[in-house]
Amino acid sequence: MASQTPGTGAQSQTVQPGRIAAISLHTSPLDQPGTGDAGGMNVYIVEVAKRLAERGIAVDIFTRATSFEQPPEVELAPGVTVRNIAAGPYGTLDKTALINYLCPFVHGMLRAEAEHLGGSYDLVHTHYWLSGQAGWPVAREWGVPLVHSMHTMARVKNMSLAEGDTPEPEERVRGEDALVALADRLIANTDDEAAQLINYYGASPSRVSTVFPGVDLTTFTPGSRAESLRRLGLPEDTILLLFVGRVQRLKAPDVLLRAAARLLELNPSLRDRLVVAVVGGQSGTGYREPRLLSDLADSLGIADLVRLEPPCPRAELVHYYRAATVTVVPSHSESFGLVAVESQACGTPVVAARVGGLPTAVRDGVSGVLIDGHDPHDYANVLHRMITEPRWRERMGAAGIHHASGLSWESTVDGLLAAYRDALHQCRLTVPCR
Known part of the structure; x- marks a missing residue:
């Protein structure tokens, strides 16, 4: 009582x-x-x-x-x-x-x-x-x-x-x-x-x-990026763009794939090192389009770069966050954005849509970058800077750890x-x- x-x-x-x-x-x-x-x-x-x-x-x-x-x-x-x-x-x-x-x-x-x-x-x-x-x-x-x-x-x-x-x-x-x-x-x-x-x-x-x-600050912690890349079977020089979440139009993983294709147009030399990982399963309207991402990857000419992975336990998910160059959250609607906070807690900056609770989950310009709208070109431009300006990315990663620490x-x-x-x-x- x-x-x-x-x-x-x-x-x-x-x-x-x-x-x-x-x-x-x-x-x-x-x-x-x-x-x-x-x-x-x-x-x-x-x-x-x-x-x-x-x-x-x-x-x-x-x-x-x-x-x-x-x-x-x-x-x-x-x-x-x-x-x-x-x-x-x-x-x-x-x-x-x-x-x-x-x-x-x-x-x-x-x-x-x-x-x-x-x-x-x-x-x-x-x-x-x-x-x-x-x-x-x-x-x-x-x-x-x-x-x-x-x-x-x-x-x-x-x-x-x-x-x-x-x-x-x-x-x-x-x-x-x-x-x-x-x-x-x-x-x-x-x-x-x-x-x-x-x-x-x-x-x-x-x-x-x-x-x-x-966020679970005992699980989602910074760690060795090189070790996490090895656990995922990826070379140490991999540029890993990460999406975590349910695969449905609302969450907009397609925006990440389109942005990755545009990124290669901006800088073709990245192709040998670029990997796009989508960690999640079909949900909602995604059940009606089970091949949405694989067909899109084929049409964009990046099927060899895209890894469609099933959902995984947190002990494994943390290695995706640590291994990632950047985590992308391009949702059309998001009440908070837990994935964004988990990523920051691991020291990985976030590029996200400026919708719903994401302006609370991400400190724009400090621990990540918020983008108005869902134009893949806008995402590609920010991702290119993240990749080519490692010191800027690292500062954001460090700031993300601090930001996430206040969200226990x-x-x-x-x-x-x-x-x-x-x-x-x-x-x-x-x-x-x-």
């Missing part, structure tokens, strides 16, 4: 949650980030849950079961339990279909809570709009606050669609509108996202908390706990919760 610590002033006590229900309906925290629907949000949920548990706050993460072989409960870490709820047919479902299985998912959550001997939950934190749709009736049934993180927003994505991409459905827009009205607290990843919640969704500023995501998951949890306490305090004043 909620614990209390002494306070000052009219409110003599500050409420702290003892047990939290986190909801990630459409993607499991146990999935490998970088493919399907697993990405930065999965990393966020796992890292936050672990650190909350280290502070004595139990976290149960509810997600939809995708196989009959999955056990109902999986211990992710001490104090963190993943609960697989049967809702709809097993197997991977398109996100647009999941709205049809909210009722069995909600029922499964209520049943799991009723059967559990560990006590009731003090707060519900939902991630992404589908989870929010499942979370608000559960939070009201339990009489606890609903905290919601959008992670991405339909209106924002639809304003910056890549060519050939599919707009988010109106059903999602309406669902997000409802969550903004229903949630006791909205968590924004950046000040930019907070402004979008207020300006595009009419959120009350008093219910929006900005909490920067973090511990700081993220500090901010979340402050938001949780505010939500719990308001809930006590307005019982039952809104």
Whole structure:
């Protein structure tokens, strides 16, 4: 149950949650980030849950079961339990279909809570709009606050669609509108996202908390570039341009390939040393275009330079970051840009689109370069300078390490706990919760 610590002033006590229900309906925290629907949000949920548990706050993460072989409960870490709820047919479902299985998912959550001997939950934190749709009736049934993180927003994505991409459905827009009205607290990843919640969704500023995501500073650290290149089977003089993330038009890996082709037009002598690595799997609209990048590489005449690699664990991913000359994040929409921060933590500068949370994730002109738009020529010009001016690149790499050091998951949890306490305090004043 909620614990209390002494306070000052009219409110003599500050409420702290003892047990939290986190909801990630459409993607499991146990999935490998970088493919399907697993990405930065999965990393966020796992890292936050672990650190909350280290502070004595139990976290149960509810997600939809995708196989009959999955056990109902999986211990992710001490104090963190993943609960697989049967809702709809097993197997991977398109996100647009999941709205049809909210009722069995909600029922499964209520049943799991009723059967559990560990006590009731003090707060519900939902991630992404589908989870929010499942979370608000559960939070009201339990009489606890609903905290919601959008992670991405339909209106924002639809304003910056890549060519050939599919707009988010109106059903999602309406669902997000409802969550903004229903949630006791909205968590924004950046000040930019907070402004979008207020300006595009009419959120009350008093219910929006900005909490920067973090990076695992024990895993993503500087290291020997030469050693990492050897581990990847690449010569020490390799110029490695790196993309990490889900392969879909929204993330724009095609911009990197087009920029690499333009780079060779600017400086043909680079060809013998240039490698373009795309680390990630198909996702979203990418499933409909499984050969998008390979066909593009062929048409650009750079197929021999492009390595399409599957998603990999963090212990292996760190070597890609360390080996890279530069990491490129050309997304059309990005709520934060975890890849950019991971790269900087390893000492590798970033070239990224000036969208969403990337101006927070990257210090423009200091730890990387932000580019307006998605013209491959603009990216190629900056990449050429990165390659041909190593001292400039190295200064940015050093600055990136410093910048990333201020974005720890511990700081993220500090901010979340402050938001949780505010939500719990308001809930006590307005019982039952809104």
